Amino acid sequence: MTTGTKAEPRSDEDRRARILDATWQLIAERGFHAVRIADIAKVCGTSTGTVHYYFPGKNDVLAEALKYCVDRAFARQSTQLRAVHNAHERLLKLIDMQLPRVGQVRDEWAIWLQYWAEATIRPEFRPAHNEYYARWQETVRRIVQRGQRQGIFRADADPHVVALRLTALTDGAAIQVLTGVPGMTIGTMRELLVDFVHQELVAGAR
Amino acid sequence: MTTGTKAEPRSDEDRRARILDATWQLIAERGFHAVRIADIAKVCGTSTGTVHYYFPGKNDVLAEALKYCVDRAFARQSTQLRAVHNAHERLLKLIDMQLPRVGQVRDEWAIWLQYWAEATIRPEFRPAHNEYYARWQETVRRIVQRGQRQGIFRADADPHVVALRLTALTDGAAIQVLTGVPGMTIGTMRELLVDFVHQELVAGAR
C-alpha cells in the first residue's frame, strides 16, 4: 500500500520535486519577487511549515527551483535532439524547440528573463547562470562542429563565434516576442533564426 | 489641494525630477522590487512623506522613473546622432553609444532588463515598453533608410527587418555582457554588431 487514493504518501524526493515544480511555475507566472512561501504551499496542497522543512529559507527554494527548471528543460532538449542525426536538421529542431510558444516553453523563457534581471544586479547569481548559459552555447557549438564534420556547414565558420551570435540573436528575439513587440511573432522569430543559420552556416558550404 | 496644474514653480519640477532621478538609479542598482520609498527619500535628502506628496503610490514613482530614464537616454542619443551625417558612421556611433560600459549606459541597460522581466509577467507594462522599444527600432530603421538614400547601404535590404534583427542582436549581446557570460566583453559585442552591419548593409552595396 504505497500509493493511496487521494492522500498519497510520497517519498522525500517526490515532495521536494513537487515543491520545486510549483515554485518555478510561480516564478514564471508572477515573477521572482512576487512568489510567497504560502503560495508555494497552497499549490502543493501543504503547509508553509513543510516548505521550510525541506528548504532552510526562501532563497534556497527559489534558487533550487531555477536550477530544477533549467535542468529539466536541458534534459528534455538533449533527449529530443539526440534523435536527429543530420546537423542542419538538428539545429533547426533546436530552434523550433526554443520558440516561446504558449505553455511550458514560454514559462521557461520567463524564467530566463527573471534570471537575467537578477544576475545583472546580484553577482552571486552569475556563477549558476553562466554555467547554464555555457551549457546552452555548448549545445549550439557542438551541432555546428558536427555539421562541419558532416560537410554540410561551412568549414570557415568559427563554431564558438556562431554559437555566441546565435544565442544572442535567439535571446533578443525571444524578448521581443515575450514583451509583445509589434511585428515580432513566433513565426518572425523562427524565420529570423533560420535565415541566420542559412546565411552563416549553409550558404556556400562545399 | 493636490497638485493638479502644470503651471507650477520650477522648484516643484526640480523636486519631482530629483525623485525620479534617484529612483531610476536605485532600480538600476538594486532591481525594481528592492527599491524602498525610504531609500528614495534618503538619496534625495528628504522624507518619505515628500515622495508621497508628489506621487500617489510607490508604483507611480517606479513607473514614472522608468519613463524618465528612457526619455532622457533617448534625448541624449538623438542629440549626439544628429551630429553625424554619414549613415554608416551614424549607425556605428549608435552602436558605440549603446555598449553597456560601466556607468550610466550600463545602468540604463539594467533598467531594460528589469523592464523586460516585468513586461513579460505584467501585461500592463507592455504598452509603455513597446512604445519605447518601437522608438528605438525606428531610430535604427531611419538610419538604414538614410544610408540607402545616400547609396552607401545595400538597396535590397529591408530596413524594417534589419532593424528587428539588429535590435534583437544588440539586446542578446547586452544580456551576455551584463550577466558576465565568459567570452562576451564590450569589445566582442562591438565587433559582433559591426560585423553584422557590414554583412547586412555594407557588403556588396551599389
Added chain:
DNA sequence: GGGCTAACTGACGCATCAGTCAAACCTTTC
C-alpha cells in the same frame, strides 16, 4: 502683524510575510 496656502516632515497604524516551534500525526521496528 494676521491670515492663507503650498511644501514638507516623520511618527504611527496597519498589512504582509519569512521563519519558528510545540504539538499532532504517521510509519517503522522491536
Added chain:
DNA sequence: GAAAGGTTTGACTGATGCGTCAGTTAGCCC
C-alpha cells in the same frame, strides 16, 4: 502495542515597509 523517529501542521512572532495624517515651516498678500 509501545517506543522511536521521521513528517506535517498552523498558529504565532518579529521585522519590514507602504501609506496616512496631524503638525511644522516658509513664502506671500492684504
